[in-house]
Amino acid sequence: MKDELEALDNEKPPPELQLAANKQHKGYAVVDLPATGKERLVVLGSGWGAVSLLKTLQADLYDVISISPHNYFVFTPLLPSVTVGTVEFRSVMEPIRRILKRTRGRYIEAGAVDVDFEAKMVLVEKQGQFMWVPYDRLVVGVGAQSVTHGIDGLQHCHQLKSVSDARSIRQHIMANFEKAVLPTTSLEEKRRLLTFVVCGGGPTGCEFAAELYDLLVEDLVHYFPETIQGLVNVVIVQSRDHILNMMDQKVSEFAEDTFSRRNMKVITNSRVARITESSIFYTSKDLEGNVTEHEVPQGFVLWSTGLSLTPFTRLICDRLADSQKNRHAITVDDHLRVKGISDGSVYALGDCATVEMPHLLEHIQELFDSVEHTNTGEITRDEFEVFIHSTARKYPLAAGHLKELGVHFDDFDADGNGVICLSEFKNMLVHVDRSLTALPALAQVADQEGAYLGRSLSILAKTFAETSDNAHSSVHDKAIQPFNYHHHGTLAYLGRAAAADFGGGYTYRGSNLAAKYLWRSTYWSMQVSLRTRLMLAMDWTRELLFGRDISRF
Amino acid sequence: MKDELEALDNEKPPPELQLAANKQHKGYAVVDLPATGKERLVVLGSGWGAVSLLKTLQADLYDVISISPHNYFVFTPLLPSVTVGTVEFRSVMEPIRRILKRTRGRYIEAGAVDVDFEAKMVLVEKQGQFMWVPYDRLVVGVGAQSVTHGIDGLQHCHQLKSVSDARSIRQHIMANFEKAVLPTTSLEEKRRLLTFVVCGGGPTGCEFAAELYDLLVEDLVHYFPETIQGLVNVVIVQSRDHILNMMDQKVSEFAEDTFSRRNMKVITNSRVARITESSIFYTSKDLEGNVTEHEVPQGFVLWSTGLSLTPFTRLICDRLADSQKNRHAITVDDHLRVKGISDGSVYALGDCATVEMPHLLEHIQELFDSVEHTNTGEITRDEFEVFIHSTARKYPLAAGHLKELGVHFDDFDADGNGVICLSEFKNMLVHVDRSLTALPALAQVADQEGAYLGRSLSILAKTFAETSDNAHSSVHDKAIQPFNYHHHGTLAYLGRAAAADFGGGYTYRGSNLAAKYLWRSTYWSMQVSLRTRLMLAMDWTRELLFGRDISRF
Numbered sequence A, B: 001m002k003d004e005l006e007a008l009d010n011e012k013p014p015p016e017l018q019l020a021a022n023k024q025h026k027g028y029a030v031v032d033l034p035a036t037g038k039e040r041l042v043v044l045g046s047g048w049g050a051v052s053l054l055k056t057l058q059a060d061l062y063d064v065i066s067i068s069p070h071n072y073f074v075f076t077p078l079l080p081s082v083t084v085g086t087v088e089f090r091s092v093m094e095p096i097r098r099i100l101k102r103t104r105g106r107y108i109e110a111g112a113v114d115v116d117f118e119a120k121m122v123l124v125e126k127q128g129q130f131m132w133v134p135y136d137r138l139v140v141g142v143g144a145q146s147v148t149h150g151i152d153g154l155q156h157c158h159q160l161k162s163v164s165d166a167r168s169i170r171q172h173i174m175a176n177f178e179k180a181v182l183p184t185t186s187l188e189e190k191r192r193l194l195t196f197v198v199c200g201g202g203p204t205g206c207e208f209a210a211e212l213y214d215l216l217v218e219d220l221v222h223y224f225p226e227t228i229q230g231l232v233n234v235v236i237v238q239s240r241d242h243i244l245n246m247m248d249q250k251v252s253e254f255a256e257d258t259f260s261r262r263n264m265k266v267i268t269n270s271r272v273a274r275i276t277e278s279s280i281f282y283t284s285k286d287l288e289g290n291v292t293e294h295e296v297p298q299g300f301v302l303w304s305t306g307l308s309l310t311p312f313t314r315l316i317c318d319r320l321a322d323s324q325k326n327r328h329a330i331t332v333d334d335h336l337r338v339k340g341i342s343d344g345s346v347y348a349l350g351d352c353a354t355v356e357m358p359h360l361l362e363h364i365q366e367l368f369d370s371v372e373h374t375n376t377g378e379i380t381r382d383e384f385e386v387f388i389h390s391t392a393r394k395y396p397l398a399a400g401h402l403k404e405l406g407v408h409f410d411d412f413d414a415d416g417n418g419v420i421c422l423s424e425f426k427n428m429l430v431h432v433d434r435s436l437t438a439l440p441a442l443a444q445v446a447d448q449e450g451a452y453l454g455r456s457l458s459i460l461a462k463t464f465a466e467t468s469d470n471a472h473s474s475v476h477d478k479a480i481q482p483f484n485y486h487h488h489g490t491l492a493y494l495g496r497a498a499a500a501d502f503g504g505g506y507t508y509r510g511s512n513l514a515a516k517y518l519w520r521s522t523y524w525s526m527q528v529s530l531r532t533r534l535m536l537a538m539d540w541t542r543e544l545l546f547g548r549d550i551s552r553f
């Protein structure tokens, strides 16, 4: 392993990027990328999607340029642990320059602000300096931002998206404890300082709340007076009727149960109305539909609700308004190509993208004819089996649902005559189409999309090298299978307890140390590099031996 | 070890501190400390001196209250390593609440702003809240601050005193590299961004410069283009004629030599005149005494010059102006009691204090009579030996010099008659007095003073418990030996090389990996807790395997 690293290290970094002399585009300088015979692959973002692509792409096929305002990848699932000191900052970060080493990619620390799809250039900005970066292929993996719901006072909230967010959260928590314990602080103020509110009952909010609780009962309890500990309040405000509502119901009930046994307050069916420096206001509806407003004095608020487009991705969608109707993400086809770009040179993945689900109904005649060979206008049980398998291959994103259907032939054979007629077939397609929901905004989705795109682009580069075909899209379609997603389950850490939803109704709920270590080993094997994996093991050993760090810096 | 930690952890933290009801002193609330029969020991600061005291003090003898604006101890010698990512933030920090656990001490996160020596109370402040904390004994270990020499533009400089300083330095360095490599950055600007200036050629400045150089040649070289690397400039501006001038001359020459071989620029005999956002101006004198001003465009300046009083310690000195003449530190006697406090209830130690050196000349008659028993008015060689030993015992801070004198009897026997007369004796005392210089502002001094005071206070508490004598000072003097300092040498890391000055002319200069590990093992054994020691070992292993972290967060 050390040798491997050294071998990599001994390769020199690629030469510096320069501006093209005397060249401007729409008023800004253009980066000069000397022709090397390879296509220029520009990757925006250094998150799950982009990094997974960079790790999968074969070396030496493209001139790779990575652009992101953050020069590191963050292992987001462990950010809640970082906020309370169980895990170190650096254990969840990996420098992007290190990741780029293998493909000899270049890195520009800047943010994309515009694209010119005709000229094939991205405009990037850093501290008021702008430049155009030309591309042959562009991958957009810039993530999403929190929805604000137009709420006043969000400047008083923390978010948890980056390592610096995690740091300021940690400082804030410890500062509140130190302030609460001062003799000059009134009882009411102590209570306020020690009320931690989480807006949003999704996995991030719940995991943060659980980690906070762990910090309290496992560590602070040894260092702060009992009277102070008794004043701590962890509150989760959730607009739906359950927390973790995207997971199996058994999981979300288990979570609510676990939290309530810990004196954490879960307020459901409530909407945050506004936030001030020292309070949060939320409204709830009673059964008669009467809305009442409540005030909770708070010392800390985490804002962790749904996702929306960033200014940059909104601009892309507006540009391609004819093909882009979704309000929350860039729509891509099943090869992850952005809809509306005719030559297929722009891809999007991760939280900023949503893969268009197949609409089987649109292909009803074609699908029906492809299996109904006997010209009876009816599909037999055997033909149905064939249909399931061939369609699953063609539309892999529908495969899961189609395969579940296989055993339910009888459900769709409404008249019970042992065969399926066209109208019965139509009902079935409507059912399948309806059950296909967008892929969730999860690291595992971004990760699989990135790996898929890394492999696709590697195949493409070789295919093009062998053909003179310029119709990129058709070559693309022929050479590469559509994207397929495998759900590995969702795991939430609930404080000395973990709940997992593996899909298809399989769940795990455990509340002992084993749960904690199941959870840990899962993350451990997901870690991006050997370095971060080892560091994580060290962090956990340290926590086990010495507890969390309670200093504030 | 784990058991030990757990045993500690199972003890409950002491109850919360409260304000005394209806009690005010000079307009501010007073903290209520219920009588427990023990003396109240208030310790200001959580640095080397204070922590060493808290670690040495026996448990259960005092009601301990620790007050510091930072709730952690920092292992300062490794701060330069933290700035470049060789060592992790948390490996050099230890939470003060953990340190206080053994003595069941209380902690207040606040800064001392005033003392009322008559009422025996310290006024502390936190974010505009003030309160008086009563004490029976007060220890001042609040450290010092950098001298500014009245220079304009210090707001453009970094300092390196705390962990947050180290973090902002690290961010700044990486930001400059990322900015320098942008195609939009002009060559001149790249050069400026990559010019790192260190003001002050003391150990901190030199170690930082060396670490920066290591980062460059060991890590950044693998990730940044060669052209950029060629533009890096590390400049040290020193007012004296050598860097590391407090160490042996051989050491400082070795350092200059090492640095110049590395293309680091050492500018001596030069004074910084002013600093702007993008330049540093310094003046130098040529041999004729002509002063010229020079400008160096810079992307980063570290200000690391001498020390001076903080506002709080200046106030103490002003209060006790009759006994406090030193401009740079609080003068304490050889028991570390602040001069001018008649009941000896206030101590000071570390960088904020200076131990008054013995003035043997003032005691000439007494000293002469105590050895000259033969009434000849002359001291024989044997009597001289006795004098050396008894005086060294009485004035331990002079012991080192006195013992060196022992072999030089002949030097002081000016007329060569084999005995020393009163006037020869006087010359000798003048010589000894002159050679006794103030103890340096070093961690090892603060550490030894803290340990001494921890032991002294433990003895005192027991002595008082046995006597009814109220004359504290005289009991103190009888029960406890004066403070004695053992210099363990000064070590400076110079980048894959280390130089050590062990005093008495013994030096070590090595420039290979062995030097690096000598240096490391020295620090390792100095680390405060088992936790930080283990973490440090992990950090170094990590660096060895994976290099430093180059992400910026």
Ligand SMILES: Cc1cc2nc3c(=O)[nH]c(=O)nc-3n(C[C@H](O)[C@H](O)[C@H](O)COP(=O)(O)OP(=O)(O)OC[C@H]3O[C@@H](n4cnc5c(N)ncnc54)[C@H](O)[C@@H]3O)c2cc1C
Pocket: A044, A045, A046, A047, A048, A049, A050, A067, A068, A069, A070, A072, A076, A077, A078, A079, A080, A110, A111, A112, A113, A141, A142, A143, A144, A160, A161, A203, A204, A310, A312, A349, A350, A351, A352, A441, A442, A443, A444, A445, A446, A491
């Ligand atoms: C606290 C937290 C916990 C989570 N836990 C889990 C979990 O347990 N399991 C799970 O599956 N998912 C989890 N997620 C969700 C997961 O992190 C996201 O789904 C995933 O990060 C999406 O990857 P991405 O590449 O699309 O975007 P991100 O990982 O968000 O990366 C976006 C990247 O784009 C960069 N960028 C932003 N704007 C620009 C621009 N204009 N130009 C160029 N670059 C730009 C950013 O710097 C960043 O590097 C969690 C998320 C959070 C915040």
Ligand SMILES: Cc1cc2nc3c(=O)[nH]c(=O)nc-3n(C[C@H](O)[C@H](O)[C@H](O)COP(=O)(O)OP(=O)(O)OC[C@H]3O[C@@H](n4cnc5c(N)ncnc54)[C@H](O)[C@@H]3O)c2cc1C
Pocket: B044, B045, B046, B047, B048, B049, B050, B067, B068, B069, B070, B072, B076, B077, B078, B079, B080, B110, B111, B112, B113, B141, B142, B143, B144, B160, B161, B203, B204, B310, B312, B349, B350, B351, B352, B441, B442, B443, B444, B445, B446, B491
């Ligand atoms: C970067 C660096 C490297 C160094 N390397 C070495 C080395 O290699 N070897 C060596 O021997 N020495 C070294 N030193 C010097 C050494 O750190 C100091 O001599 C030592 O820290 C002095 O200890 P102290 O307890 O007096 O003060 P500090 O350790 O400076 O602690 C002062 C404490 O007082 C607190 N405080 C400040 N104001 C107040 C207030 N008003 N009220 C209450 N608390 C207050 C601070 O928060 C802090 O906790 C280095 C110093 C630095 C900055």
